Amino acid sequence: MSLVAHSLDVIKRLQSPTGAYPASPTFSAYRGYSWLRDGAFVAEGVSRHGDVAGADAFHAWCARVVGDRAGQVDSLVSRAARGQTVPVSEMLPTRFTLDGMDGADEWWDFQLDGYGTWLWALREHSARHGKAVPGAEKGVRAATRYLTAFWHLPCYDWWEEHVEQRHVATLGAIHAGLRAAVALGVLGAAEEAAAAEAAEGVAALVEREGVASGRLRKWLGGDAVDASLLACVVPFALYPAGHPVGAATVAEVERQLARDGGVHRYLADTFYGGGRWVLLAGFLGWNHAAAGRPAEARRYLDWMAAQATPEGDLPEQVSDLLLAPDRRQEWLDRWGPVATPLLWSHGMYLILADELGVRA
Numbered sequence: 001m002s003l004v005a006h007s008l009d010v011i012k013r014l015q016s017p018t019g020a021y022p023a024s025p026t027f028s029a030y031r032g033y034s035w036l037r038d039g040a041f042v043a044e045g046v047s048r049h050g051d052v053a054g055a056d057a058f059h060a061w062c063a064r065v066v067g068d069r070a071g072q073v074d075s076l077v078s079r080a081a082r083g084q085t086v087p088v089s090e091m092l093p094t095r096f097t098l099d100g101m102d103g104a105d106e107w108w109d110f111q112l113d114g115y116g117t118w119l120w121a122l123r124e125h126s127a128r129h130g131k132a133v134p135g136a137e138k139g140v141r142a143a144t145r146y147l148t149a150f151w152h153l154p155c156y157d158w159w160e161e162h163v164e165q166r167h168v169a170t171l172g173a174i175h176a177g178l179r180a181a182v183a184l185g186v187l188g189a190a191e192e193a194a195a196a197e198a199a200e201g202v203a204a205l206v207e208r209e210g211v212a213s214g215r216l217r218k219w220l221g222g223d224a225v226d227a228s229l230l231a232c233v234v235p236f237a238l239y240p241a242g243h244p245v246g247a248a249t250v251a252e253v254e255r256q257l258a259r260d261g262g263v264h265r266y267l268a269d270t271f272y273g274g275g276r277w278v279l280l281a282g283f284l285g286w287n288h289a290a291a292g293r294p295a296e297a298r299r300y301l302d303w304m305a306a307q308a309t310p311e312g313d314l315p316e317q318v319s320d321l322l323l324a325p326d327r328r329q330e331w332l333d334r335w336g337p338v339a340t341p342l343l344w345s346h347g348m349y350l351i352l353a354d355e356l357g358v359r360a
């Protein structure tokens, strides 16, 4: 079976009857949970390969889970409007149990990017297949009000770290999500105007404080790069591939973080020793493909495929080239072997395969 066919099969087989995509079915720390961030990219992958029903079910699940929290969103928004500082612990969660509950395990739970990424993926899916996901309106409107009110707050990043910072990849996801929500055409007039104004605020802030040496920075005011910034170019287009800042960001991430087809998260990474991430090779390849460099994109697709287990499953990261080798064992002891299969890795494989015309 090709890796495209296997990826579609793994994702379909593991999708919960509720519509949720588990991040990784057996990995100790992720088991039983679905992330908006991971799931949105998984849904984008299967949507591109014709699994319309699977993507519909995921988006309907998200809409229900977020829509069920519309009351919580409105109370958070009105507390903030009255000048109260809402504690991070009372914001919406980062991940949900497969049946849509908050879950009882401790997590790094205030992350805004997933809400934006979900709205972005929903809009891509709806536009691609020329139809709305039924019943999504309440969830879309709640997510939009949430992002409109809180986009400016520091929160944990894609890697669930540094809650004290404002992360540029997070801002890119929020910007894409707010624009997608407007394009979906289900917002009220006041919600739409506020969302559009917030999106402009995000772009202006990143332009002012998120650019250093002509390329994006990992967080406002910092100097490091992070591979999650690739998404600010393709697909989020905060700085499109043709913009000098977009092009310079992709080039700098590749220069600092890519090795022989695989991509590290950031230079100071110590998680499982800081290996190369399969899904990040997908983002870098996607950027090359979208910028008209198919041969470079193909190199990343081939590297991703070469990391599959004999059964065809893709891991979260591979450990042959580590940034911090002496930090690997502590994670093996804490959480066990690297998450495999990681559905987000398969989702990114599907996206990049589609960009390059590789089908099942």
Ligand code: BGC
Pocket (backbone or CB within 6 Å): 023, 030, 035, 037, 038, 158, 159, 160, 342, 344
């Ligand atoms: C990663 C997140 C990811 C989660 C589930 C974490 O280790 O930092 O980016 O969303 O795993 O896959």
